[in-house]
Amino acid sequence: MSDEANAPTGARSLGVIRNPQDFYGGLALCALSLFAFWASDDLPGMRGFSFGPGTAPRIFAGVLLAFGVVITAMGFLTQGKPLERYAIRGPFWITVSIIVFANTVRPLGLVFATFVSFMISGLASPETRWVETTIAGVLMTALCVLLFVQLLALPFQLWPRF
Amino acid sequence: MHDLLGNLALGFHVAATPYNLLFCLIGALVGTLIGVLPGIGSVATIAMLLPITFGLPPVGALIMLAGIYYGAQYGGSTTSILVNIPGEATSVVTTLDGFQMAKQGRAGPALAIAAIGSFFAGCVATVLVAALGAPLTSAALLFGPAEYFSLMVLGLIFAVVLAKGSLIKALAMILAGLLMSMVGSDLETGVGRMTFDVPELSDGIGFVTVAMGVFGFAEIIRNLEGSAEDRSIVQAKVTGLMPTRKDLIDSAGAIGRGTIIGSILGILPGGGAVIASFAAYTFEKRFAKRPERFGNGAIEGVAAPESANNAAAQTAFIPLLTLGIPPNAVMALMVGAMTIHGIVPGPQVMTKQPELFWGMITSMWLGNLMLVVINLPLVGVWVSLLRVPYRLLYPAILVFCYIGIYSINNAPADVVIAAVFGVLGYLLVKHEFEPAPLILGFVLGPLMEENLRRAMLIARGDVTVFITRPISGTLIGIAVLLLVLAGLPMLRKRREEVFVE
Numbered sequence: 001m002s003d004e005a006n007a008p009t010g011a012r013s014l015g016v017i018r019n020p021q022d023f024y025g026g027l028a029l030c031a032l033s034l035f036a037f038w039a040s041d042d043l044p045g046m047r048g049f050s051f052g053p054g055t056a057p058r059i060f061a062g063v064l065l066a067f068g069v070v071i072t073a074m075g076f077l078t079q080g081k082p083l084e085r086y087a088i089r090g091p092f093w094i095t096v097s098i099i100v101f102a103n104t105v106r107p108l109g110l111v112f113a114t115f116v117s118f119m120i121s122g123l124a125s126p127e128t129r130w131v132e133t134t135i136a137g138v139l140m141t142a143l144c145v146l147l148f149v150q151l152l153a154l155p156f157q158l159w160p161r162f
Numbered sequence: 163m164h165d166l167l168g169n170l171a172l173g174f175h176v177a178a179t180p181y182n183l184l185f186c187l188i189g190a191l192v193g194t195l196i197g198v199l200p201g202i203g204s205v206a207t208i209a210m211l212l213p214i215t216f217g218l219p220p221v222g223a224l225i226m227l228a229g230i231y232y233g234a235q236y237g238g239s240t241t242s243i244l245v246n247i248p249g250e251a252t253s254v255v256t257t258l259d260g261f262q263m264a265k266q267g268r269a270g271p272a273l274a275i276a277a278i279g280s281f282f283a284g285c286v287a288t289v290l291v292a293a294l295g296a297p298l299t300s301a302a303l304l305f306g307p308a309e310y311f312s313l314m315v316l317g318l319i320f321a322v323v324l325a326k327g328s329l330i331k332a333l334a335m336i337l338a339g340l341l342m343s344m345v346g347s348d349l350e351t352g353v354g355r356m357t358f359d360v361p362e363l364s365d366g367i368g369f370v371t372v373a374m375g376v377f378g379f380a381e382i383i384r385n386l387e388g389s390a391e392d393r394s395i396v397q398a399k400v401t402g403l404m405p406t407r408k409d410l411i412d413s414a415g416a417i418g419r420g421t422i423i424g425s426i427l428g429i430l431p432g433g434g435a436v437i438a439s440f441a442a443y444t445f446e447k448r449f450a451k452r453p454e455r456f457g458n459g460a461i462e463g464v465a466a467p468e469s470a471n472n473a474a475a476q477t478a479f480i481p482l483l484t485l486g487i488p489p490n491a492v493m494a495l496m497v498g499a500m501t502i503h504g505i506v507p508g509p510q511v512m513t514k515q516p517e518l519f520w521g522m523i524t525s526m527w528l529g530n531l532m533l534v535v536i537n538l539p540l541v542g543v544w545v546s547l548l549r550v551p552y553r554l555l556y557p558a559i560l561v562f563c564y565i566g567i568y569s570i571n572n573a574p575a576d577v578v579i580a581a582v583f584g585v586l587g588y589l590l591v592k593h594e595f596e597p598a599p600l601i602l603g604f605v606l607g608p609l610m611e612e613n614l615r616r617a618m619l620i621a622r623g624d625v626t627v628f629i630t631r632p633i634s635g636t637l638i639g640i641a642v643l644l645l646v647l648a649g650l651p652m653l654r655k656r657r658e659e660v661f662v663e
Binding site for chain 1: 217328330331333334337338340341344348350351353355356358379382383386387551552553554556557558560561562564565568569572574575577578580581584585588589592593594595607611614615618619622623624
């Protein structure tokens, strides 16, 4: 919300923002707090002196907003490190791997989900060697089946359901 | 005193059953393993293993998790000494003198002293936990909702003051954690809060899900950014394990002082093992007759921090078991573990489940003994394990996490939520926000809200109750004082000094 609205101006006046880590971090906190205010908008608040469901979330969100504003302000007042570059490859492939696991573990079973998400997560690192990773994936899948299904007797579907 | 012995006897009775001994051994071994491996912390591991403990009996599960925690303090020293990479944050200072000793061919004595120091500290801390448990528990009975709320505020402030980096950012992280813990059904009215009618959110965001995302996934993403070079191993020759008489005499005092410092800092909320090891090292260096020896292989520089971190790891259980308040992130996970088994941490644990309480305490002593016995011969194994390349290790950890999260509720959505928190955790680290206060806030959130609500109801809406009631007022006073002190520039400089790695 406010993050997006303020980001372009922030980028243009980079000379003013002396501590970008704090500046953008603070903005994100403000955004989170405003989002919480909006999300808890429908909850009833105080009735007399007893708390309603919405009271505590709004108290916490309010204090968080105050901190967010201060931290954003610190972005102007203090000298800090420049923003670090975000890695894209790692987070991206790990997220893909997670989503694939979440969507395959029910319909296709644990064996398939484990092996495939193992291989996909291998894409996250440039150092991966595929033959080695494939062998490790097979071993890991076997280990997981042994540990979770055989030893711990968790009720998992192993193979695809037809 | 008689009670104490009787209780310890009960504890041994519980802890020494073959099953519980086995759990203790597994915990200590796993703990050592993750302590040895850099990049996998005890927080992440305990988070990963929480779901597995679901099928175990509660006593066994907690004994195992506790074993992982103190085992990790212990294993961290092995990597620090042999490879100059701290396996755990608590072993950072051990690298300074430990690795120097290893370079001089004295890796054996360094490892042995770390083991002996840890064992001694573990023994003392076990007795301390047992001795302080009962009086603190009776003190807890004087606590009403207002006092509990104030105590939690104090605990959170402690965590903030002693945490690394910016005060205000740590405070903001706590608030963010508190806010996130509000998602889910309201305790009193059952209204869904901030759930957006998503059924998976109506039970709230699972603690394990958050912890695994913020610590586990984020840590892996972060590690993948780094290059592989920092995992190269200096092949230190481990010859002659036994320390000389002179080594023992030199380190005896350091072990004692480290144990005392560690025990005290462990009890304080927010203190914990990391601070303890730093403090013990600084203390030794400052009061040594020849401080220039430190950094060049002084055995006291290994003995003091290693004793301190082990002592702190154990005394950290005191506030958890007596007051039900987790003093650090690992203890917060222990709350999660207890809740999974339907145990409410707090003073009632000791009276209602004495076998759990005392069994766990005595298992710590047994666990420490096991650590000494298993670790010295296993040093070679740990060294060879360090050669497993990270490119194979991280997918395995990831997959293990996926299955772990999924197994809690058999809910694929939980795994996706953890992914969101993983990316969040990565962004936090990138912006130099500490994730640990967030987790602490997340765990304490529901407790704080409940006590705040009750206190306000009892006081008929009078906010001053937190200051006018004597115990509560004192706690709040200490919290404010701490914040002011930490805000003062002089002390802030000190803090930075302590954390320069």
